Amino acid sequence: MxxxxxxxxxxxxxxxxxxxxxxxxxxxxxxxxxxxxxxxxxxDRRLRVVESLVLDPSRRLIIVECDGRERLVLLGEGRVLDDLKTPDAG
CATH class of the missing domain: 1.10.287 (Helix Hairpins)
Known part of the structure; x- marks a missing residue:
């Protein structure tokens, strides 16, 4: 070489x-x-995740905004456990 x-x-x-x-x-x-x-x-997107918080390995809290209104959703093990709706402003 x-x-x-x-x-x-x-x-x-x-x-x-x-x-x-x-x-x-x-x-x-x-x-x-x-x-x-x-x-x-x-x-123009109608749906977006504002914030997410991991509670434990199987549950997560997320704030979802849809058409200008925010909703708090508790997710767990691939399914919605509870939909905690915020009071409507108007």
Whole structure:
């Protein structure tokens, strides 16, 4: 193996690792979260999760906003355990 072959292999390895690193940076910056934000800005969404709180491994409290009204929902084991509705303002 000559010196030129060795240097060519090192250059190819450095180029490959650089491209993988560049792809990782691009995926972090423009990955699924960024694409979801762009898609959400294009459409007027009626439903969104305002806040979520994990109570224990099987239960979670979430505040859901639908058409400008917020609801508190208790979720557990993949099903809705209770729908705790906030009083209507008007």
């Amino acid at each position: 000559e010196l030129s072959d060795f240097l060519r292999a090192i250059f190819a390895l450095a180029l490959t690792l650089g491209l993988v690193g560049l792809a990782a940076v691009a995926l972090r910056r423009y990955g699924p979260d960024a694409m979801a934000r762009l898609a959400a800005q294009k459409k």
